[in-house]
Every structure is written in structure tokens, then in C-alpha cells.
Amino acid sequence: TAMSLTGDFGELVRDSAQMLLENRLIHIIASDAHSFDDRPPILSEAVECAAEILGNYEEAEQMVTAIPDAVISGRLPDIPDPVKP
Numbered sequence: 001t002a003m004s005l006t007g008d009f010g011e012l013v014r015d016s017a018q019m020l021l022e023n024r025l026i027h028i029i030a031s032d033a034h035s036f037d038d039r040p041p042i043l044s045e046a047v048e049c050a051a052e053i054l055g056n057y058e059e060a061e062q063m064v065t066a067i068p069d070a071v072i073s074g075r076l077p078d079i080p081d082p083v084k085p
Contacts, residue, residue, distance in 0.1 A: 001030055001031055003046070005018065018053055021050060021053050023082055029063045046064075
């Protein structure tokens, strides 16, 4: 979820999410939005974090727009290949 990437669930979760993103193993940033007070459905901060990690705002923005839209529409999303070790 977005809050994993922004560090709201702690450093270990944030570092794990960032490692997965750096290796292009995360393709969608989403929110589980339990409530507007405790866990609000705000994705913009996570998109900014992802853009910084990826070095590409457009790629990060597609993780909350084009890629989820493709999945919901039943289309194969255009995603980058994972980074090879």
C-alpha cells in the first residue's frame, strides 16, 4: 500500500517496499483506506516517494493511473521489466 512506501508502517516495511520498487517488482500503488482519519486514501505522497526512487515521475504516476486502469479494464498493463541481479 501507499503507506508502506511512505514509511507509515515503519522503517523495515518502507525499506522492503523501496527495495521491491527499485527492482521494478511493484507495479501498482494503492490504498486500503480503512478510514479518512487513521488510514486515508491519499496516494500523492507515495507517488512522490516512488518518483524519487525511480528517478521518473511519469513512471510513478502510471502506478496509480494507467496500470490500475488496465487491470480493472481487463487489459494487460504496460509494465517495466524487473531489474536483473
